[in-house]
Amino acid sequence: MARIVKRGKGYQIRVSDGYTAKGKQNVKTMTWTPRPNMTDKQIEKELQKQAVLFEQKCQGLSESADIKFETFAKQWFKEYAEPRLRVRTVDRYKQYTARTYTAIGSLRLDKITPRHIQSFINNLQEPGINQKVGEKEPPKGLSPGTVRNYLSFISTVFDYAIRMNMLKDNPCSRVVLPPRNYKQRDCYTLEEAQKFLKFLQFESLMYRVFFTLAIYGGFRKGELLGLEWKDIDFDSCVVSVNRTSLYSKSKGGIFTDTTKTKGSLRSLKLPVSVFDLLRQYKVQQAQDRLKMGDRWIDTDRLFTAENGKPLGNSTPLKWLDDFFERTGLRKVTIHSFRHLNASLLINAGVDIKTVSATLGHSQVSTTLNIYAHTFAQAQAKASEAVADALKLDDKKQA
Incomplete structure (x- = not known):
């Protein structure tokens, strides 16, 4: 103005x-x-x-629009991304810079067309681009989700250029993306989960608590690692998620961050049996703290290393891999227990809004997209139940 x-x-x-x-x-x-x-x-x-x-x-346009994409993108990281975006988001975007700079980094910002970007997006989907495949696997392109993330990075840089009055149009808006690929989420069946919990009873108390909360609460790994004792309400049997514990090389290791979305800030009421386990664990941690004496670092975290420092982000996964080797149980990821929680809720007939709120999704549509197959299966079972009931009534009438 x-x-x-x-x-x-x-x-x-x-x-x-x-x-x-x-x-x-x-x-x-x-x-x-x-x-x-x-x-x-x-x-x-x-x-x-x-x-x-x-x-x-x-x-009219600023004269600085003749700057090369790579040069401007580096300025964008410094001026906008690093001060305003979440650390993990910035780290993820930086993972996309190498391929992006090779493709369009030397082009002037005001000379990049939708065709330039479309060619790059198409190239990302070509067989052989994905380096993270096994030796016996066929050559693959990047996944549709990863390709979308590349475009998101480029588009965000152009949006900033428009905001700076350097450009009037974002060429990414006309790029055609691969269709989303919502795969069925791999997680334990009810029987497998029961077997997992049975074997878990013979493990260390800390990991019994960690994976019990993962199954009963559907928490993300970072949310579990970020839990503090003040988040545990023993009187009402409620666990509150207020933060997340993450790892970033650029931040020097483990750091505490806000939750993934505003919707991730939530409080869940869990069974009394879960809180009985939490009480046992709190007593044990207090005893461990006394043994360590002055060497104990008080962080109030539930899950800690021997000296009280926040538990490393990769530590639960290493323990889980070892657990699978010892027990012979089918290997799944830590995140799959979140999918297990969602599946159990859906198959129990819990409404979509409640499932979404329990998982901490910012939008109900996210829950529907991720668990479309599970909802479809639950609906099919419900339809079969109705059909069986009607057949029963028919027999009575006959």
Whole structure:
């Protein structure tokens, strides 16, 4: 918006015209002097008109739009991403820079067309691009989700350029993406989960608590590692999720962050049996703290290393892999216990909004997309139950 300043007999009109490649604001000015004998009302009206006209004149593109994509993207990381986005999001975007810079990094920002980006997106899907495949597996392209993440990174950089008045259009808006691939989530059956819990009874108390909460609460790994004793309400049997514990090399290791979304801030009421286990564990941790004495670092975390520091993010997975080797149980990921929780809720007939809130999803549509197959199976069972009931009534009538 134009700024008007009185200067002697005239007025100076100042308009911001975006930013230079170095992040410095461009300011353009003009001076308007009213004609003699103009009334105050006429001056005010004409002054506003001149300000609007000058502002419209300044809406042209910034000269800094000739900057190369790689150069501008690095500025975007420094000026926008690192101060405003979540650490894990920034780390993920940085993983996409190598391929992106190779493809379009040397092109001028204002010369990149939808065709340039479409060619890059198509290339990401070609067999052999994905390096994370086994030796015996056929060559693969990147997954549809990963391809979408690449485009999201590029598009976000262009959005920032538009906000800086360097461009008027985002070429990513016309790129065609591969269809989403919502796979059926691999998790234990009810019988497998019961067997897992049976074997778990003979393990260390900390991991009994960790995986019991994972199954009964459907918590994410970072949410479990971020739990503190003040989040445990023993009187009402409620566990509250208020933070997440994550790992980032750029942050120097383990750090505490906000939850994934606002919807992830939630409180869940869990069975009394789960809280009986939590009580045992709290007593044991207190005893461990006394043994360590001054070497104990008080963090209030439920899951800690021997000295009280937050448990490493990869430690539960290493323990789980060893557990599978010792017991012979089918291997699954820690996140699969979250899917197990969702499946049990859905098959129990819990409504979609409650399932979504329990999992901490920001939107119900997210839950529907992820668990579409499970909902379909539950609906089919419900339909079969109705059909069986009607057949039974028919027999009675006959």
